[in-house]
Amino acid sequence: xxxxxxxxxxxxxxxxxxxxxxxxxxxxxxxxxxxxxxxxxxxxxxxxxxxxxxxxxxxxxxxxxxxxxxxxxxxxxxxxxxxxxxxxxxxxxxxxxxxxxxxxxxxxxxxxxxxxxxxxxxxxxxxxxxxxxxxxxxxxxxxxxxxxxxxxxxxxxxxxxxxxxxxxxxxxxxxxxxxxxxxxxxxxxxxxxxxxxxxxxxxxxxxxxxxxxxxxxxxxxxxxxxxxxxxxxxxxxxxxxxxxxxxxxxxxxxxxxxxxxxxxxxxxxxxxxxxxxxxxxxxxxxxxxxxxxxxxxxxxxxxxxxxxxxxxxxxxxxxxxxxxxxxxxxxxxxxxxxxxxxxxxxxxxxxxxxxxxxxxxxxxxxxxxxxxxxxxxxxxxxxxxxxxxxxxxxxxxxxxxx
Numbered sequence: 001x002x003x004x005x006x007x008x009x010x011x012x013x014x015x016x017x018x019x020x021x022x023x024x025x026x027x028x029x030x031x032x033x034x035x036x037x038x039x040x041x042x043x044x045x046x047x048x049x050x051x052x053x054x055x056x057x058x059x060x061x062x063x064x065x066x067x068x069x070x071x072x073x074x075x076x077x078x079x080x081x082x083x084x085x086x087x088x089x090x091x092x093x094x095x096x097x098x099x100x101x102x103x104x105x106x107x108x109x110x111x112x113x114x115x116x117x118x119x120x121x122x123x124x125x126x127x128x129x130x131x132x133x134x135x136x137x138x139x140x141x142x143x144x145x146x147x148x149x150x151x152x153x154x155x156x157x158x159x160x161x162x163x164x165x166x167x168x169x170x171x172x173x174x175x176x177x178x179x180x181x182x183x184x185x186x187x188x189x190x191x192x193x194x195x196x197x198x199x200x201x202x203x204x205x206x207x208x209x210x211x212x213x214x215x216x217x218x219x220x221x222x223x224x225x226x227x228x229x230x231x232x233x234x235x236x237x238x239x240x241x242x243x244x245x246x247x248x249x250x251x252x253x254x255x256x257x258x259x260x261x262x263x264x265x266x267x268x269x270x271x272x273x274x275x276x277x278x279x280x281x282x283x284x285x286x287x288x289x290x291x292x293x294x295x296x297x298x299x300x301x302x303x304x305x306x307x308x309x310x311x312x313x314x315x316x317x318x319x320x321x322x323x324x325x326x327x328x329x330x331x332x333x334x335x336x337x338x339x340x341x342x343x344x345x346x347x348x349x350x351x352x353x354x355x356x357x358x359x360x361x362x363x364x365x366x367x368x369x370x371x372x373x374x375x376x377x378x379x380x381x382x383x384x385x386x387x388x389x390x391x392x393x394x395x396x397x398x399x400x401x402x
Contacts, residue, residue: 063175066127071136072108073126112165130180133167137184146397154206157195164188185223190400192216197302220244242270246303249281286315298390308383316353323365330363340386
């Protein structure tokens, strides 16, 4: 049976490149093809790179750059004057009692505004460049937060908190980076840590610790990312890394971040102390933790103070099991010294956990009697004296500026 051999299929490129005579076309085509891969491939790759560069350059051009040289854009100041929405910290002196007070261009600060549909938040005249943003934050610290004349501090905090959110909003829109970004974030983190201590125990309508914590964690995360990706120098990195760990004691993510730092930075005194305190917290060794905490400075103690309630509870739980005996007595003064509390406050803490304080100011521990305090009955404000004694002559401005 004869089988017809199927004709060999020739590609379109072979037909196009084959010579008119038909002989020896395959070798020439192959040679020309190899030359194209060797010679023309590079220009094609280079052309693709140039297109990527143009696209990247075009993307950079689309990032808005602020041109407003004042802390509050003129249009916003005018609108808020007409709507009577100026804060009393922003009013022009002498117009406070007017039906429509005027704003002081040197005191008015752009407020935070939520993104909304149809609202253009990228107008360069409404955005402040990084240098103006840093100047705004310094003004909020020196003339608002640290002012001895502006009271109550709950109002000072809420004003500064809102205006710092506005600063952060301008930074995000402009994708601010570099040393100015780091300087702003460092001051913002210190302010929020200090506020978490000073505002602790205030009514929820005046201070929400969860909102403060959320913004603190966001700014801290952004700051640590700047340290990791920026060129520096960053002379305050040791301080801020330690504050981040002390504020997030027991966090696996925070601990892992510290352990991945360069050895030179990880072995610095502040970070070493923070690591030791974190280890004591994870091991539930409150006695060692409290002893190490005495070596912390004021702002570091502010970062730690929200964990002191848990630390005191663990100490009483351990002692309630370790000294649970009818005939065993523990001096109240000794426990107060361990907790760095005054004797009346230590007695109040013990009673809230079901530990009996007898007439001789001695503690009667019992593992069966230990109880958890009612929610809201005991909070970290009990421990504020431990932190407040470390402030000494430090002003609020010095604390936040570092």
